[in-house]
Amino acid sequence: MITGAGETPLAFGPGAMAVVTLYLLSMVGIGWLARKRRQSDNLDDFYLAGRSMGFGVLFLTLYATQYSGNTLFGYTGTAYRIGFQWTVSILFMFSIIVGYLLFAPRLVVLSRKLSFITPGDYISNRFRSPVLTLLSTIVMIYALANYTLAQLKAMGAAVEGLTDGAVSSAHGIVALAIIMVVYETLGGMRSVAWTDVIQGVVLLTGFGVLLFIVPPLGGGLSAAVEQIGRIDPTKVGAPSLEVCNTWISYILLLGCGAAIYPQAIQRLYAGRSVRVLKRSLMVMAFMPLTTTLIALVCGVVGIVALPDLGGASTDQVLPRLCALIMSGSTAGYWLVVVVFAAALAALMSTADSALLSMSSMFTRDIYHAHLRPHSSEAELTRVGKISSWIVVAILVVIAVGTDKSLIRLLELKFEVLIQIVPCFFLGLYWKRLPAGAVLMGMIAGLVTALGLTWTGHARVAGFHAGVVGLAVNFALCCLGAASSGRSDSIAERPPSSGAGWSALSAQVGE
Amino acid sequence: MEEDPFEEIVLEPRKKPVVWVVYVLLFAVAVPWYWPTGYSGHAVMGLPLWVAVTVAAVILLALWTTFVITHYWRDSGDEEGGE
Numbered sequence: 001m002i003t004g005a006g007e008t009p010l011a012f013g014p015g016a017m018a019v020v021t022l023y024l025l026s027m028v029g030i031g032w033l034a035r036k037r038r039q040s041d042n043l044d045d046f047y048l049a050g051r052s053m054g055f056g057v058l059f060l061t062l063y064a065t066q067y068s069g070n071t072l073f074g075y076t077g078t079a080y081r082i083g084f085q086w087t088v089s090i091l092f093m094f095s096i097i098v099g100y101l102l103f104a105p106r107l108v109v110l111s112r113k114l115s116f117i118t119p120g121d122y123i124s125n126r127f128r129s130p131v132l133t134l135l136s137t138i139v140m141i142y143a144l145a146n147y148t149l150a151q152l153k154a155m156g157a158a159v160e161g162l163t164d165g166a167v168s169s170a171h172g173i174v175a176l177a178i179i180m181v182v183y184e185t186l187g188g189m190r191s192v193a194w195t196d197v198i199q200g201v202v203l204l205t206g207f208g209v210l211l212f213i214v215p216p217l218g219g220g221l222s223a224a225v226e227q228i229g230r231i232d233p234t235k236v237g238a239p240s241l242e243v244c245n246t247w248i249s250y251i252l253l254l255g256c257g258a259a260i261y262p263q264a265i266q267r268l269y270a271g272r273s274v275r276v277l278k279r280s281l282m283v284m285a286f287m288p289l290t291t292t293l294i295a296l297v298c299g300v301v302g303i304v305a306l307p308d309l310g311g312a313s314t315d316q317v318l319p320r321l322c323a324l325i326m327s328g329s330t331a332g333y334w335l336v337v338v339v340f341a342a343a344l345a346a347l348m349s350t351a352d353s354a355l356l357s358m359s360s361m362f363t364r365d366i367y368h369a370h371l372r373p374h375s376s377e378a379e380l381t382r383v384g385k386i387s388s389w390i391v392v393a394i395l396v397v398i399a400v401g402t403d404k405s406l407i408r409l410l411e412l413k414f415e416v417l418i419q420i421v422p423c424f425f426l427g428l429y430w431k432r433l434p435a436g437a438v439l440m441g442m443i444a445g446l447v448t449a450l451g452l453t454w455t456g457h458a459r460v461a462g463f464h465a466g467v468v469g470l471a472v473n474f475a476l477c478c479l480g481a482a483s484s485g486r487s488d489s490i491a492e493r494p495p496s497s498g499a500g501w502s503a504l505s506a507q508v509g510e
Numbered sequence: 511m512e513e514d515p516f517e518e519i520v521l522e523p524r525k526k527p528v529v530w531v532v533y534v535l536l537f538a539v540a541v542p543w544y545w546p547t548g549y550s551g552h553a554v555m556g557l558p559l560w561v562a563v564t565v566a567a568v569i570l571l572a573l574w575t576t577f578v579i580t581h582y583w584r585d586s587g588d589e590e591g592g593e
Contacts, residue, residue, distance in 0.1 A: 084561045090568050091540050097575055098533060105522040105583055110515060221556030229550060238545035238560040247541050275587060278579050285572040293565065429524065 012163070016337045023202075023341055024176070027183050027348070030194045034187025042377035043117050046188035046384060047360040048270040051112070053193060058271050059280040060200030061193040061353070065263055066096065066284070067203060067291050068147075069154040069347035075292060077315035079299020080306075083228060083235025086296055088247045092254035093288040097281055099259025104268055106428040108277060111269040118357075119265045119420075120365035126427050129435035130369070135442060136420050137365040140262045143417035144354040145395060151351035152177060152399035158319075158343050170400045176344070180352045181392045185385040189270060192352045199345035206342020207294045209335050213325050218301035227304050235303065245462030252467050256421045257414035263357035318343075359388040415453060415466035419445035422477045430481060437480020445473030518586040526582045532574055540567035 012020065039050050053061070079086040107122060116122050119140060124133040152173050159172025167175075183191045218224030229236045239247070258264065271277040302309070302317040305324065309317060322339055325332040363384040368375060375383070419442045426433050449469030452460065460468050523529045542560045545551075551559025 084558055087542075087561050087564050090565065091537075094568055094571055095537075098571075101523045101529075101575070101578065101583070103524075105519055105524070105585075106516055109519060109585070113515060215556075222553055225553060225556055225558065233548060233550070236550045236558050237548035238542045238550070238558075240547045241543060244541055244543040251537065251541075273587060274585050278583060282576045282579050285575040288568060289565070289572070 012337065012340075016333070017163070019337060020341060020344070024179055024344070026198070027179055027195050028186075030198070031183025031186035031191040034183075034190035034194055037190060038187065041381055043360070043364065043380055043384070044115065045190075046381050047117050047356065047364075048266060049188070049190040049193055051270055052272055053267075053270050053276065054272055055276050055279050057193050057197055058267065058276055059283050061196035061349075062264070062267055062280055062284055063287055064196040064200035064203060064345065064349035065261075065267065065353040066093075066258065067287070067346060068350035069151055069158075069343060070350075071291060071295055072206075072343050072346055073154055073157075073315050073318055075295040076299040076302065076318040079296045080302045080309065080314045080317040083232070083300055083303065084237075084296070085235070085239050085243060086299065088250050089292045089296060090288045091247065092250040093292045094285065095251045095255030096258040097285045099255040100264075100268070100281055102259070103424045103428050104277070104281075105274075107265070107424065108268050108271070108274055110428075116269055117266075118361050118364045119260070119262050119424075120361055120369075122265075123423050123427075124365070124369070127423070127435035127438060129439060132423075132435050132439045132442070133365060133369070135439065136423060137361050139416050139420060139442075139446070141358050141361055143413040144262060144358050145391070146413045148351050148354045148358070149395055149399050151347045151354070152395055155344070155347045155351070156399065158340065158347065173396055173399050176348065177392050177396050180348055180355065181388055184352050184356055185388055188381075188384075189266070189356060192349075192356050193270070195352065196349045199349040202338070202345040203342045203349070204290065206339045206345070207291050209338050209342075210298055211294045213332065213335055214298045214301050214321055217321060217324055218304035221297060221301065224301045224304040228300065231307075232303075235300075242462045246459065246464075249459070249463040249467045252470070253414050253418060253464050256425070256470065257418040257466070260417065260420055260424055261357075262361060263353040266357055266360065355388055355391060358391055359384045362387045362391075412453070415449045415464065415469070416446060418466045418470050419449065419473055421470060422473055426474075426477055426481075432481045432484055433477060434480055434484045437477050437484070440480060441473040441476035444476050445469035448472045519584075520586060520588070521582055521584040523578050523582045529578050529582055533571070536567055536571045536574060540564050540571065 039045050044050060075086065075089050078089070110116065110122065110125075114121070114125060116125075118137075120133050120137045123136050124130075127133070153169075155176045156169030156173040159167050159176065160169045163172075183195060187194070215221045215224070218227070225236055268277060271280070298321065299317060302321055306317060306320050309320070318339075322336040326336045363380050367383050367387075368380055372379070422433075422438055422441055427438065446469065449466045452458065452465035452468060458465055542564055545560045549560060553559070554562035557565065
């Protein structure tokens, strides 16, 4: 049970529960509508909505996918613990857009020419190395499974809080996971993107509401900051140089890692045109100011409004602030209902996108590539739907039985995911980069990142282990390219099913 | 002669050094390395001065990104004026 200050319970009455239930059922309804709108029974339609997304849908699905439940709960909790030093979150969420600019212009062109479905399609066609593609796919699935797990656990906590413990976290996880996988298997990416539109609007509204209802709890932002300055000056003071290193590390970790989220890459593929994608990214560049900045303000105000939180309960600062608001007035009560709908929206929109992406990678890059190369599109779509249910079942079992901090899970995801970066950032531009160098770099990067993390060196001089691993990874790629001695080995590659790629890939990068 | 897979790209940000020079400069302002450790300064709209400077830098970064996407990422579709 989630409780507020003075053990004020955060529980919704029948009216609010009805609204939340209606909202959840509408997701299934949208899934059914998306199924009706499908154009054909193939992977392109199921996983990329037939590459037909316009500006509104693409922007909101990018937004709802990028800003997760972690932004609401994890980021407010971190701001509560370290104060304004968490201003870095605004910067690293912005850096993701810069990450896109480093590879999206070329990847989008290739994806449209060669009908890529997954990130693995690009890696396979660019490097022609089954081992590299398989390792990349496993790394991406691991990272996404880890992330989905965090979302599922947060969903359980949210439901338990909403119902004042009447519905346990485990039952909440199971119920929401079923709703998610039902609408996803009904309409694939079209379902997920359409639900993201609603979830994105609810999320934006929720953050807007938070900006107005939370600061008064601390007597206004100025008064709260002044008070924190007296109680704990480190939370309002500028960070040390080592902490600034960590800021730079976060910018690199997220700017590289989150930009190559498989589900984000698939949204780059799914736009109706390059122009639609460009407009969406332009608006996305401003979203940290309407989202992470507000999460920061909420966490900081929480330091004054709820001074006694400690340990893992700091991640509960937002629900507890909401409990205070709910107990104050009827208007406050309904505003909190909007905030919790936003929380569920944030969690589900991120989890469903990650789930669909995992399903596509298993189907396309493992089942089709290694198990049943001659399977039909209809069979692959069917396998994709079945794999979604299996993945959800496995993750639900794990989510019900584990207990880790949201932020820690997020970092572990990026530590491994970031090692795929050279495939995109270098591979799209550097013709001389051979598959062997990328593979060796990736392995060395993974060993470095995980080795440092597991031996208790999660940060070195303020830099995340994953960033250190990426530096090793890049160095090996550069050495490999320098010693390859010729422009590329593409000419010697065996013919592949990617018709026309040999001619195209030989031109990649100058 | 082989086809260039990227022939429809007229201009891309990666190949314009000025794009990245400005990004580095703005990120250098946004990361608060130049303030004395523990300094908070005057409040600006409720935020400590160094936080307000970082937020202002992020606003400039977002505006610069809009400019970059508009002016330095262009393809043949833009040239023809269609989607």
